Amino acid sequence: MNLPPDKVKLLCQYDNEKKWELVCDQERFQVKNPPSAYIQKLKSVLEQGGGRKFKRRVQESTQVLRELEISLRTNHIGWAEEFLNEENKGLDVLVDYLSFAQRAVTYDMDSSDNGSFEEKSVEDLTTSATNSPTHNSPRSGRPFTTRKALRYSRLLSQKNHLHLCIMCLRAIMNYQLGFNQVMAHPNCVNEITLSLNNKNARTKALVLELLAAVCLVRGGHEMIIAAFNNFKEVCGEKNRFEKLMEYYRNDDNNIDFMVACMQFINIVVHSVENMNFRVYLQHEFTQLGLDSYLEELTVTESERLQVQIQAYLDNVFDVGAMLEDAEAKNTIMEHLEELQEQNTQLNTRLQQCESEAVEKTSELEKQLIQSRKEVELLKDSVKETQAQLSQLQQKEKERETHREKEQERERDRQRSAKALTELEKMVQVLVDRGLIRMDRSESGSLELHIMPAANTTDVRSLEKGMEVVRKEFLQQKDSAVLTNFMSNNGSLLDSVVKDSKTAEEVYHSVVEYFGEDPKSTPPSVFFPVFARFIKAYKLAEQEKEQRKKNISETDFGTDLHISDSPVNTAVTNRMPALPRFPQMDLIAELKRRQMTPLVREGKDGAIEDIITDLRKQPYIRADGGRRSAKWKPAQQLPVSSDISL
Known part of the structure; x- marks a missing residue:
């Protein structure tokens, strides 16, 4: 149908029934004649001029122009290219026909301005015709010098031929090839413009x-x-x-x-x-x-x-406003010159002030150097005094430290006896709870073994117990029992605590990933859900495989040469349309308008x-x-x- 890209996109959105109606309309209104048939009929009017059969030819040419306009507008682009090629020169024929049809209008205007038509001689009409830059181009056919030819031209104008010619030219200009030919034609746009004289x-x-x-x-x-x-x-x-x-x-x-x-x-x-x-x-x-x-x-x-x-x-x-702006600009420029002059004076004064400031700065720098020398002497004196004071303070601190160490040893001995008693009680409590086990080694020393923790609470209890043991060990580093216990079980407890924390973090992240609250979803509730899901998923896979197997057995032997169009249509119909947000449409439209140039291409x-x-x-x-x-x-x-x- 020779549609532009935007119309093709709109046509693709129609359903098959609507597309078929458009095809039927295309066939119904499409003219089947070749371009040369229309061109010959139009040339016959121009070449044969008047005669007894001229009125009948005018009526025939009216129908020819209507059919030509429909063909140019609806036929495929190859038909229009054939109409415009070098052999047919359809554009030249149309321009000649348009020029012949509207000459009477031009001469009627001259008659109304310079007297009635009857008062003008044939020589006057001929002179007026030859003076026109548009109508002076060479044309096929008889020269337009008689009243009879003028009457025939007026008849064409009255039969709406001018309007139909313009419609044909408009259809031609809608093609890039036709538009370029119209723009390159020496008289086409001029003849179209002269058609404004039509009533x-x-x-x-x-x-x-x-x-x-x-x-x-x-x-x-x-x-x-x-x-x-x-x-x-x-x-x-x-x-x-x-x-x-x-x-x-x-x-x-x-x-x-x-x-x-x-x-x-x-x-x-x-x-x-x-x-x-x-x-x-x-x-x-x-x-x-x-x-x-x-x-x-x-x-x-x-x-x-x-x-x-x-x-x-x-x-x-608004030219007046632009003149006012120009006057205001001149005033501003004058004021700017005054400001520049003042600025020059201020710069001169500023340079003088800078010179004076440099001199004062030089004097102050000399005074500052002298002051720095005096300060250095004072610093040396202060350093000697501070060194003597530091020696006295160091001796006093050493004496005070010796006294504090003696007092601390006494307090440690008292705390060790008390802590050992408390440790024995706590170890017994852990043994009773089954968190640790106490055995005697072959050498006769006691060994403490940590039992596997059942949950996070038990791990925390072990940590608290080990913290108490560490404190006692710091107080009683000479105790063989505590040394043995720490060396054998310290790293083991650290490993248990680390694994417990890792397991807890992983569990929390998994629960949060599935949108649950770790505090209100214990493992006893969370993991059974996955067990049920995996079981159901495997069951669904088995059903899917069985369904595929049944379908393949049912479709075996059917005709494989099926048209792709219905399938594609069905798939397209089943696909849900993606939502399009109005904000995105608005932004796209604003960008499109912003990027639209003032001048378009033909x-x-x-x-x-x-x-x-x-x-x-x-x-x-x-x-x-x-x-x-x-x-x-x-x-x-x-x-x-x-x-x-």
């Missing part, structure tokens, strides 16, 4: 929409300005865009045309990057009375027109995309304009239905 408001709205879209494509704005320069010369305007403003004022009964006209003015003025040129174009329309007319349109009831007017006002450069579908976007939202520059103080931003209004063309 049909729908045709003028269509032309303005197309010209606005071209403005937003790279290199398009310069071509549109050149086309209106040609329009000024052909139509005898005193000022550029004069006829456009005249139509804008007089066709106030057609809202679609007024919306398209306001949209075009906004884009042709404010899509320019050069600020000076932008202000110049804005001034051109101001001189033609656009500002005063927009004030009259503030009471319009059309929301679509209000939106386009407000978009233009939002983009307007790729396939670009023209239709631009026209569709402009219908949904008015053109407002991303960098924002310098708004005038007299224009207050109005409330954003929703855009109603699209322009019906």
Whole structure:
């Protein structure tokens, strides 16, 4: 169907029934004739000119143009490329036909300005035709020099042929190849622009929409300005865009045309990057009375027109405010020069102060050196005094230490006797509780053996008991029983305590990993859950294997050449759609708008995309304009239905 990528993505989301309906519609409206058939019929009108059968050929060409527009819009891209190739030169034929169809409009305008048509001679008409830069290009067929040919041209214009030609050119420009040919054609854009003289408001709205879209494509704005320069010369305007403003004022009964006209003015003025040129174009329309007319349109009831007017006002450069800013900048620059002069004076004064400070600093440094020498002498004197004092204090400390050691030995002897008694009691208690075992070795000494701990509480009891034994051992290092006990059981207890702590930490981490509280989940409750889970899991695996075996036996011998489409569809339908967060959509949309360039490339579908976007939202520059103080931003209004063309 030759759809742009975004339309293809949208089409893929439809179900099979909807896709089939679109295919049927495509076949129903698709024209089967080759491009050469349409080109020959259009050439026959241009080459044969008038005659008794001309009216019948005009009616036939009307149907030809309708079918050609549908074919260009709906057929595959190869059909359009064949229409535009060097052999057929379909674009040249369409431009020639458009030029022939609208000559009567141009001459009717000349007649209304310079007298009635009957008052003008054939020579005058011929001279007027040859003076036109657009209509002076060589064409196939008869020269346009008779009243009869003028009457035939007027007949084509009245039969809506201009509108159909513009629709065909719009369909061609939607292809990258066609758009490039249109931009390279010497007369195509000029002829489209001259179609604004047609009396049909729908045709003028269509032309303005197309010209606005071209403005937003790279290199398009310069071509549109050149086309209106040609329009000024052909139509005898005193000022550029004069006829456009005249139509804008007089066709106030057609809202679609007024919306398209306001949209075009906004884009042709404010899509320019050069600020000076932008202000110049804005001034051109101001001189033609656009500002005063927009004030009259503030009471319009059309929301679509209000939106386009407000978009233009939002983009307007306030030149007066810019001049005020320039004057304010000059004042600031003068004040800055004064400040710089004051700064120079202050710098001079600062250098003087720095010189004086350096001299004072030099004097203070000399005084400081003298003071340091005196301090060094005082330090040496103090050191000698401190050395003598330290010797006296050391002798006093030695005497005091000797006395304290004597007193400590006496207290140790008393504590050892008492601790030994308490140790015997505690060992007996541990033996009675079964935590340790006391045996006599072959040498006749007693040995204490730690029994395996049942739980954490028992380990802590062993630690407390060993702590008591260590304290006693520190007091009674000469006791053979304590020495033996510590050497045999100290490392063993440390190993038990370490393993107990490791087991407790691992158990706590496992319980917390499964979302339980270690304090309220003892091992007797926790581990049976895993036992049941493992048993159930093994049972489920066995059932799964049995089910696979049954399915393989059932499917044996079935047809293996099954279409992949239903399977893929079923799998796609069974897959749950991933949730998409609105915040992510909003961020993606803001990034997309932020990255959208002011100028687009002329790729396939670009023209239709631009026209569709402009219908949904008015053109407002991303960098924002310098708004005038007299224009207050109005409330954003929703855009109603699209322009019906």
